[in-house]
Amino acid sequence: MIEIQDFAASYGEKQILHTINLAFNGSDITALIGPSGCGKTTLLKSMNRTAELQPGFRASGRILLTDKDVYTVKNPANVRRQIGMVLQKPIALPLSIKENILFGPRYYGGKTKAELESIVEGTLTSVGLWQEVKEKLNSPAGQLSGGQLQRLSIGRILAVAPQVLLLDEPCSSLDIKSTQMIEELLLELRSRVTIIIVTHNLAQARRIADKTVFMAEGRVMEHNTTKQLFEQPENPVTQEFLAF
Numbered sequence: 001m002i003e004i005q006d007f008a009a010s011y012g013e014k015q016i017l018h019t020i021n022l023a024f025n026g027s028d029i030t031a032l033i034g035p036s037g038c039g040k041t042t043l044l045k046s047m048n049r050t051a052e053l054q055p056g057f058r059a060s061g062r063i064l065l066t067d068k069d070v071y072t073v074k075n076p077a078n079v080r081r082q083i084g085m086v087l088q089k090p091i092a093l094p095l096s097i098k099e100n101i102l103f104g105p106r107y108y109g110g111k112t113k114a115e116l117e118s119i120v121e122g123t124l125t126s127v128g129l130w131q132e133v134k135e136k137l138n139s140p141a142g143q144l145s146g147g148q149l150q151r152l153s154i155g156r157i158l159a160v161a162p163q164v165l166l167l168d169e170p171c172s173s174l175d176i177k178s179t180q181m182i183e184e185l186l187l188e189l190r191s192r193v194t195i196i197i198v199t200h201n202l203a204q205a206r207r208i209a210d211k212t213v214f215m216a217e218g219r220v221m222e223h224n225t226t227k228q229l230f231e232q233p234e235n236p237v238t239q240e241f242l243a244f
């Protein structure tokens, strides 16, 4: 469960997010949609405290992860472990496939060699890559295709067992087949982790999201079940956005 209370954020003098109040249920997939520049990415990055890495970022309000405000956590790395984020462009760390998965577990430490081996197999299996890569775990991850790399990126996050998985347009550079595999993967993961996905692909939101949030100009305009929001939007701004 993650809850955003009266959250606002600015870059320098420019206010990007205005009084955001949202609650995300444990085992839901929520799609975050809205026009370009409305603040979707800023909201995701605020949730896992990566927005503050940008110069001039300021925030107020609270973001509660199981009742604890993430902005009161001393070391933001501990927030980023609990709230992982997958970016638009699949990223391979310049390491082997296996070491990409082990990057987080090694960083946070405390695992035996046997536990690390089991994390590699378990994680690659859960992202549907094990059969494809089990013979070449020590090969550079950069050799994988875009779709495989995006699944590896999701695996790299899952390897540290986060409570929340944020995805920022994860399929925008992928073909239909790879997109379908990522969507199936997210549907499978939903029981393990709260998923919030920014997407410009409205059909994708309709296919996989239980709930949808529509944002415009840094504000939440509507938050509802995906079916309700797409079939009977209540806010005129949502209606106008969906009419195009």
Ligand SMILES: Nc1ncnc2c1ncn2[C@@H]1O[C@H](COP(=O)(O)OP(=O)(O)OP(=O)(O)O)[C@@H](O)[C@H]1O
Pocket (backbone or CB within 6 Å): 011, 016, 034, 035, 036, 037, 038, 039, 040, 041, 042, 043, 054, 055
């Ligand atoms: N590091 C930054 N410094 C200053 N302004 C920024 C920074 N990052 C984003 N912005 C501004 O914040 C606003 C919201 O951007 P954001 O990327 O959150 O929107 P978005 O809804 O995700 O857009 P898109 O759908 O195009 O990815 C935009 O006006 C953008 O120019």
